[in-house]
Amino acid sequence: MARCSTLGCRLMYFQESFYPKLQYSTAVQRVPDSVEAISSSNPLYNLLPESQNPNNMVSLISPVLKLKDDSHLALSLLHKTLQDQGIISHLEAPVISRVLLSCQSDPSSALTFFQWARLDLGLKLSTENFCIIVHILVWSKKFSQAMMVLSELLKLGKDVSNCVDVFKTLLFCTQSCNWDPVVFDMLIKASLKMGMVKESYRVFRKMVRLGFVPSVVTINCLLNGLSKMNYGKKCWEIYGVMQRIGLHPNTCTFNILMHVVCLDGNTDDVNTFLEKMEEEGFDPDVVTYNMLIDSYCRKNRLKDAIYLYHIMYKRGIIPDLVTYTILINGFSKGGDVKYAHQLFLTMVNRGLNPDIVAYNSLISGFCKEGMMKDARSLLHTMIGEGIQPDNFTFWRLVEGYQKQDCLISALNLIVELQRFGFPVPDDLYDYIIIALCRENRPFAAKSLLEGLASDSYRPKLGIFSTLIYSLCHCNFLEEALRFVAKLVSNNMKPDLRIYKAVINSLCKSNRCMEAENFLGKLGESGVLPDVEICRNLVNGFCRERNFxxxxxxxxxxxxxxxxxxxxxxxxxxxxxxxxxxxxxxxxxxxxxxxxxxxxxxxxxxxxxxxxxxxxxxxxxxxxxx
Known part of the structure; x- marks a missing residue:
């Protein structure tokens, strides 16, 4: 079977030379219960009385932590004991590590002490302290708590300029405490959770280099994060390593890689990888086909998309809501809105309930083709099904009516939807008012604006400016003057555009003295006149022969x-x-x-x-x- 050389190179990338051959292990590692590996011993401390020797802090703290009946009382007693002995100032990172190691068999006490030292005492704990408690929690299968501590450590590392090498410290701490290699999987997931995609990839490389085998679930998380960042090459590198170490991908792995192939845009690669999946024994599922169909639709290869849609049925894979929505959107954008409508009806007949995305896709297609009656009918159907139109719905309908020179119909629709309580976005009101003014329909815009007076819509000054300019342009000067007076009464200062429009209209109407009075108001508002106002006034008086x-x-x-x-x-x-x-x-x-x-x-x-x-x-x- 023929292979695309590009994809073939990707699949073989690093299979031979990504890392040297190692023995891979996922076994849990146990070390003797000892605290000697991490010591804060200072020979001079032995000259102090035994009760004040910091080297004995572990023996002082551990018994207190075992008072499990009342952890709050235990911590209070611990704080008092350390204060009385005068050694609380010696509770530093190495001592904290020794205390934590002494509590390996009691993870609850270890975590309680860790949080007390960090939060209550406000001590600045070391990366080593964090890594030891993470190891203890992971060893004890307390994965959610371990993930929280690990995420906090990574967050602290992001907040400082010199980021610590958490992987290196975790590896170092395995010499002194019980540990489970799954901790490195968790480090990858925590890094991804913190948005540190590149760092998670580096952890993966280090794991494989040392012989640790990540789980397929962890690798899928990593592949997904890399694909979202458009790191396609790194995805193929990881896939090559999986093949080299004998780690079998699952359907999720192939779907993520299929997504990467689709993003690359090479159709030959898509077909080749699909064959690769089938050779590996994986049957493409509905997610796979949806990605393929979406890829074809985005490239306007609608015949190929519908071919895959029919292939799905032949292979016993039932198209879901996502499949139909992708196709409806593709055919709507591709200009075949009638076939998109047919797919919509097929979806409904097969028991699938369209969501807002499906409705919007078809409404958008109708509006694009000028089929506004169909668009409005589908809107009513959508509302009847209990689906509320969103901003996208409103915008497509208004723009569709405007293209048909039926802006008044758009206005009527918006008023109707407003009456039924659907929230219309403010910027859409602005758009309609401005569009009506540009079409020299200022009274329609004024009517809409006044109808919204009792609603939450609060127009900006620029909207009033546009309306007043339109009134003046259409020779409705008295109405414009009334609107200006209304603005002033509402403590709104007219802008320069309003003054220019009114002064120009007054001068054209041979009312230059009124225009000059208006110029005085302009000065009172703190707005400076421009050349256009100067010309309008001077030329107006010249026309009146008032030299x-x-x-x-x-x-x-x-x-x-x-x-x-x-x-x-x-x-x-x-x-x-x-x-x-x-x-x-x-x-x-x-x-x-x-x-x-x-x-x-x-x-x-x-x-x-x-x-x-x-x-x-x-x-x-x-x-x-």
């Missing part, structure tokens, strides 16, 4: 805000030149030059036109009556 007010505003903007706009200057200059009063023109030009305005070519043209007008006026005045 004095235009001239005053031009000077005001220049001196107050540093706005020296040549467009405004030329417009005022043009109006003045048209009067033919050359002395007044020269006076204006001189005063503007002092502020910082400089005439340009257009200014010269206006001057020439003004001189011609003045000459024409003068000739008319010289003609006899």
């Amino acid at each position: 004095d007010e235009a001239h005053r505003l031009l000077r005001f903007f220049a001196e107050k805000f540093g706005i020296l706009d040549t467009v405004c200057y030329n417009e005022v200059f043009r109006i003045l030149c048209e009067t033919g009063d050359i002395s007044r023109v020269m006076e204006f030009q001189s005063s503007m030059k002092k502020i910082g305005f400089a005439p340009n070519g257009l200014s010269c043209k206006h001057m020439v036109d003004g001189l011609q007008n003045a000459l024409a006026v003068h000739k008319n005045n010289l003609k006899p009556n």
